[in-house]
Amino acid sequence: MSHATTTNTLRAGMVGMGMIFDETYRPFFEHTHANGLFDRRFGYVDVPLTAVASRTGSRADKYQAQAANRIAPFQSFRGDDSVEKLLRSGVEFACVATPDDRHFDAAKQVLSAGVHLLIEKPSVLSLVQLDELQALARQHNVLAKVVYHKLLDPDHKKLRTLVADNVLSHVNNGYASLLEPKSIGMGQFSEWVTGRNPGTYVAVHYIKLIDFTFGGRLKTVTATGQRGLVGPKDGSTWDSCQMRMIYEYDSGREAAFDIHTSWVTPDNFPGYVEQEVQFRFDNGVWNAHSRKRGVELTVEGETPLKRKTTINNHYNGTFLEPWGERSQRGYGIEVLDRFVREVAHVEFDGPAGDRNSRLATVRGLTYNDLAADRQTVAAVQALEAILDHQHRGQPDCVVRVNDPAGGLVLYRPGSNEPSVLYGPRL
DSSP: OOOOOOEEEOOEEEEOOSHHIIIIIHHHHHHHHHHOEEETTTEEEEOOEEEEEESSOHHHHHHHHHHGGGSOOOEEEESTTHHHHHHHTTOSEEEEOSOGGGHHHHHHHHHHTTOEEEEESSOOSSHHHHHHHHHHHHHHTOOEEEEOGGGGSHHHHHHHHHHHTTSSOOEEEEEEEEEEEHHIIIIITTTTOTTOOHIIIIIHHHHHHHHHHHOOEEEEEEEEEEOSSSSOTTSSOOSEEEEEEEEEOTTSOEEEEEEEEEEEEOTTOTTSSEEEEEEEETTEEEEEEHHHHSEEOOOTTTTTTTSOSEEOTTTSEEEEOTTSOEEEESHHHHHHHHHHHHHHHHHHSSOGGGHHHHHHHHHTOTTTBGGGOHHHHHHHHHHHHHHHHHHTTOOSOEEEEEETTEEEEEEOTTOSOOEEEEOSOO
């Protein structure tokens, strides 16, 4: 193996400066500003955050004023043409961390400019959008990736290891739950929750976990939801939702997975963000619970509202290291570091004539490539369509995958006419 010693640069752009930026992208860029990124294959890489795009620019201005020497000065573009201006500034990769229904437009601009792309989950809300982004990535010979940080959770990696090694054999069914407090759905996300649901935003983590860990073919999606707190009881904004996915495996056997999500849990609920999964196998059971795994903290006058009662130090935590250094790390940041290393591998790890080979290798990583996101996006699109019909007075719809009528087909009770959501087979 060659040991590269040169220093290269990957100029980064950031679309969206909200909570996700502050929790994960900010500490990543601050760390690379201070330390750079090194790999013995491609040497040292500087990863400066050179430009950001947002609607108003207010958060970018505030961050730049407070960051001091933790980050280099960057350009801040705002308004309807902010992404276009960011791309003209000369970035080599761009991260999109906007509300999920704004992902597609920004991602399309990034790929059309021939810039590597990283999108927060869910990547997009429909298979047609996914097809278009994939085509643009191939046309412009760049990476198009999506963030599923929960796949890097040590517990989830261990689960996949046991499944891959056949220690746990054939999943029969499973359950996942994620409850968020009202301060998220009615506070942090209040600007964009109108017409949205917590399942698309949150359940997609578990949709991908199930799809990636167990494989198989998605067959059926059903769902329902509740309204009345975040929005009107008969409106299109959802407090909580419950979805079920049916998968079929090469053996011909099936498994059912139920995913429950909510963002209207009381703010003083001790779990704050309460996460729980259970998967049942032919020969075992896997149980994981965020509160039972983690730490419970009580500080008079601070918990559970100012400071979390239950802390996930694996995802993202600030620490005073034993040697006196202040750090922020966790798998929520690790997944971003991994993406930039993938970009650096494509661009710097060997002769330019071999770039296409390196690009193909990185595109083959099914944990984050858009090409491997089809069943996850199909489930998201199905969920959105079922809830939309429920909002319009047509509850209890079923979406079937690779049905004789099309690739993604919705059936309504009492109707013999299916609605084809997506024509080609997945």
